[in-house]
Amino acid sequence: MGWRGILGFEYGIVLAPLGPDISGPELVAAVANAGGLGILRAPDWEAPDYLRELIRKTRTLTDKPFGVGVVLAFPHEENVKAILNEKVAVLQVYWGECSKQLVQESHCAGVKVVPQVGSLEETRKALEAGVDAIIVQGREAGGHVIGQEGLISLLPRVVDLIGDRDIPVIAAGGIVDARGYVAALALGAQGVCLGTRFVATLESCAHPTYKRKLVELDKTEYTNIFGRARWPNAPQRALRTPFFNDWKDFPAHENELNQPVIGRSTVHGIEKEIRRLSGAVPNVTATGDIESMAMYAGEGVGVIDEILPAGEVVKRLVDGAQLLIQTQFSGL
Incomplete structure (x- = not known):
C-alpha cells in the first residue's frame, strides 16, 4: 500500500515544491522527519550558490533525504548542476522536457528523477527518458496546472500505460486528507503529492x-x-x-x-x-x-479547516488511510 513508502521513503506522501519559496527548509525538513518526501523549490532563475545554501540549511534540520523541484520553463541548468553536486535524493521537474540526458546525468550523480505530468503524452515521454517515478497532476490542483484532465480519469490511464514497470505513480490534485489518499490508491497510485494542504501548515513560508x-x-x-x-x-x-x-x-x-x-x-x-x-x-x-x-x-x-504542523498532516494522512482501509474496505 502507498503508506508503506515509495522511492525509499517511509510513507508515500510528497510535499509539492511550493513556489516561489513557500516550501522552505523548515517545511521540507518537517515533512521529511515525519517520513514523507519533502521537496524544496529552486529559484526560477539561475542561483546555484543560493540553492546550495538552501539545501545545506535543510540538512541541518533533518538527516532524512529530500528533493528539489525545478520548473524547466525558466533558466535552470546551473541550478540543476548544484542539485546534482549536492546529491539530493530526488530531482523533481515540471513544465518542460524531462530529457534522457537529464535523467542520465542525474542517475550518474545518484539522484532520482521524478517529473510531474498532466497527460498521457507527457507520461510516454517521461517513460522513454527513463525516470524513476511520475507525479500525475489533475486539473483540480492548485497553482499552475499543465493538463486539462481530472485526476480520477487521468490517473488510471497513466497507471495502465506504465503497466508492470517498476515506476511508482504519485497522484496530485485536490488531495488534502486520508479519504483522498485512499481514493488515489484505489485508482492505482502508490503515493500522493499535496500542495495546498502543506501551504496551510505552521512551517510553511506562506503569509x-x-x-x-x-x-x-x-x-x-x-x-x-x-x-x-x-x-x-x-x-x-x-x-x-x-x-x-x-x-x-x-x-x-x-x-x-x-x-x-x-x-x-x-x-x-x-x-x-x-x-x-x-x-x-x-x-x-x-x-x-x-x-x-x-x-x-x-x-x-474546502476540507482544510485548521493550520496544522506539517508532521501532524503526514500522521493524519497515514493513520487515516490505514483506518479507512481496515474498517471500510477490508471485508470487501
Missing part, C-alpha cells in the same frame, strides 16, 4: 493571511489572469478571494506589466516588487496589499 484564507474560503477557479507576461500560457487554479472575483474577467490582451505595484517581498533572498496580477503569492516577508495578491489553491481547499 499568515494566505494561510487564513485557505481555512476561510472553499472555492477555487481555473484561470489565466495571473502572471501572463512572466509565464505565458501557464493557467493556474486560485482561491476565489474578493479580489479575484473583482478581477477574474481581466481582459485577455492585458497583463501585469501595466498594473501598479501593490507590495514587496523577499523571494529566495532577492527583494522584489509585486505588481497587481503578477501571480506572486505572498510569502511571510510580503508587505502591502496582501489580500490583492494571488493565492493559489486546489479544489480540496
